[in-house]
Amino acid sequence: MRKILAITVLAIGVLFLYLPTQVFAGSLTGTVKVTGLRSPANVLVYLPKAPAAPVDLSGAKFIMDQRYLTFVSHVLLVPVGSSVEFPNNDKVAHNVFSLSRTKTFNFGSYGPGQSKTVLFDKPGVVELRCDVHAEMSAYILVMENPYWALTDDNGHFKIPDREYLKQHGIKGVKDLPPGSYVVKTWNEKLKTHEATVEVPKDGDVSLQLDLTRGTPSALYK
Secondary structure, three states: OHHHHHHHHHHHHHHHHOOOOOOOOEOEEEEEEEEOOOOOOOOEEEOOOOOOOOOEOOOOOEEOEEEOOEEEOOEEEEEOOEEEEEEEOOOOOEOEEEEOOOOEEEOOOEOOOOEEEEEEOOOEEEEEEEOOOOOOEEEEEEEOOOOEEEOOOOOEEEEOOHHHHHHOOOEOOOOEOOEEEEEEEEEOOEOOOEEEEEEOOOOOEEEEEEEEEOOOOOOOO
8 A cells, every 4th residue: 555655646746747837827907097088998008028928819800890980999909920800891982001010001992891801910000091081090909929908998907808818719828927027008199108017926916007198109119
């Protein structure tokens, strides 16, 4: 019996020896408050220097719709390597284009019921416009890692954003490893804010960010 017990203990020790050593801690939650805007929604909060993390995009689906002369959604977050569909669900023709360095394209005019697709293979901000309707604008933010979130109507966020990931079919995203991180924000009408946060080994951490109107900096430098 003692011999069997010793072998069992040895086997467990070997098992632990070969388990991954990285420990995933949890999430970063918080609230964004803004001065000069009606709503704190659609503010990107992200970790630009988070460790590389695998992302499964095999079942991912991203759509930048066109309805009632409006892009839906106004801000769309996608990991690098994602393809985005641009269906025209309006009753008129559109001409979606981007002059952004991150991705430049021009679809030309396409009518109701038609759709175009673009692969976004470089991180950064992509500003969308319609050559037919000057009032239409939107943004696709192409992200280097999966540790980001968009604020809701009350300015709340949680990183990683499990609801957003599930909604768009992004799989394989783990919790944040413990450590010190730089946290940055981006919104087309707000100054970029930067802070440092320490994610503990045993749970989540909360953060409040106060933003004001101004020109944002680039996502990645």
